[in-house]
Amino acid sequence: MRRLGVSIYPEKSTKDEIFAYLTEAAKIGASRIFSCLLSVPHDSALIKADFIAIHDFAHKLGYEIILDVNPAVFQKLGISYNDLSFFKDIHADGIRLDQGFGGFQEAMMTFNPFNLKIELNLSNCTHMLETIMDYQPDRSNLLACHNFYPHKFSGLTVDFLNRCTNVAAAYGLRTAAFISCADGFGPWPTREGLPTLEIHRNLPIQVQAKHFVALGNIDDIIISNCYPTAAELKALAQVNLRQVNFSFKPVPQLPDLERSIVLDELHFKRGDVPAHMIRSSVSRIKYADRNFPLFNAPDVLKRGDVVIESSLYDTYAGELQLVLQDMPNSGCSNVVGQVAPEEMFIADILKPWQKFSFI
Numbered sequence: 001m002r003r004l005g006v007s008i009y010p011e012k013s014t015k016d017e018i019f020a021y022l023t024e025a026a027k028i029g030a031s032r033i034f035s036c037l038l039s040v041p042h043d044s045a046l047i048k049a050d051f052i053a054i055h056d057f058a059h060k061l062g063y064e065i066i067l068d069v070n071p072a073v074f075q076k077l078g079i080s081y082n083d084l085s086f087f088k089d090i091h092a093d094g095i096r097l098d099q100g101f102g103g104f105q106e107a108m109m110t111f112n113p114f115n116l117k118i119e120l121n122l123s124n125c126t127h128m129l130e131t132i133m134d135y136q137p138d139r140s141n142l143l144a145c146h147n148f149y150p151h152k153f154s155g156l157t158v159d160f161l162n163r164c165t166n167v168a169a170a171y172g173l174r175t176a177a178f179i180s181c182a183d184g185f186g187p188w189p190t191r192e193g194l195p196t197l198e199i200h201r202n203l204p205i206q207v208q209a210k211h212f213v214a215l216g217n218i219d220d221i222i223i224s225n226c227y228p229t230a231a232e233l234k235a236l237a238q239v240n241l242r243q244v245n246f247s248f249k250p251v252p253q254l255p256d257l258e259r260s261i262v263l264d265e266l267h268f269k270r271g272d273v274p275a276h277m278i279r280s281s282v283s284r285i286k287y288a289d290r291n292f293p294l295f296n297a298p299d300v301l302k303r304g305d306v307v308i309e310s311s312l313y314d315t316y317a318g319e320l321q322l323v324l325q326d327m328p329n330s331g332c333s334n335v336v337g338q339v340a341p342e343e344m345f346i347a348d349i350l351k352p353w354q355k356f357s358f359i
Contacts, residue, residue, distance in 0.1 A: 005032035005222035028237035039187035107135035145176035150190035155198030176220035179208035184225030248358035
């Protein structure tokens with residue numbers, strides 16, 4: 001099941017700020033935490049005192065906690081890859097290796113006696129994952145998570161993300177990536193957004209999440225920077241993490257039957273794929289005995305229009321379509337509303353038979 005996550009940076013926030021954020025995020029279903037040890041300047045004693053309090057609070061809310069580390073952190077804190085007790089002592093559930101060790105070490109870590117999760121950096125086009133698999137890790141303790149990118153234009157392309165992610169998915173590993181609130185801080189001084197994908201940098205946070213749902217290969221969607229606004233959290237709460245859902249603006253005086261078809265039915269893209277539209281045909285079968293009068297048939301159907309065919313189209317009556325390219329209207333097609341323009345790129349990548357809905 002896909003999960004929503006958040007990030008916290010204890011060296012840049014008070015405990016009260018973190019507790020308040022975790023409480024609000026839990027209300028919208030967030031259940032995992034990314035926390036960073038790379039940027040923490042404290043010694044191990046201070047880290048333990050601060051992090052235990054935060055982690056205990058988070059566990060009471062049902063969060064899983066993964067700490068970002070690298071070999072330099074291990075060296076600074078006197079930690080060995082064959083003794084991960086420090087992370088157990090601060091009540092973490094796992095560690096993310098921002099930089100790897102070599103393959104053998106990562107595989108050995110997955111057999112740690114505390115069952116800590118070992119999360120790999122997924123934003124590297126190397127054969128490191130295959131090397132780790134050669135050393136026969138305990139896959140039940142192995143995860144994979146992409147990077148986030150503070151610098152403008154430094155984020156990943158979709159093709160690269162898919163290439164890396166699909167390798168991990170082929171091994172059955174749980175995957176994660178980051179979305180970014182519009183104005184927030186991360187572990188580093190730069191504040192230009194903090195997404196995994198560059199195309200997400202200036203998009204609303206809920207649209208970023210919907211895109212990952214549509215891609216289908218990211219299991220955990222994590223807010224990377226602090227702190228999203230109440231409005232952003234509310235928008236995320238409306239995102240269906242199981243299927244793609246589009247923001248829908250109905251036309252005025254939309255009839256009840258058409259409204260119900262759009263908003264209450266589970267749609268899917270037909271397996272025979274035209275270039276101009278996404279077709280969802282179940283409603284034309286379900287409501288074959290109903291009449292669909294013509295009430296809003298503009299001369300041109302435009303990209304983003306949601307259409308329900310009128311009874312003038314005979315056997316197509318009641319079929320829902322999402323227009324991908326402008327095209328002339330036959331005179332029989334009712335436009336019942338529009339999808340938000342910033343979400344239409346998601347419609348372009350829907351796969352045959354992929355499910356979707358409208359909100």
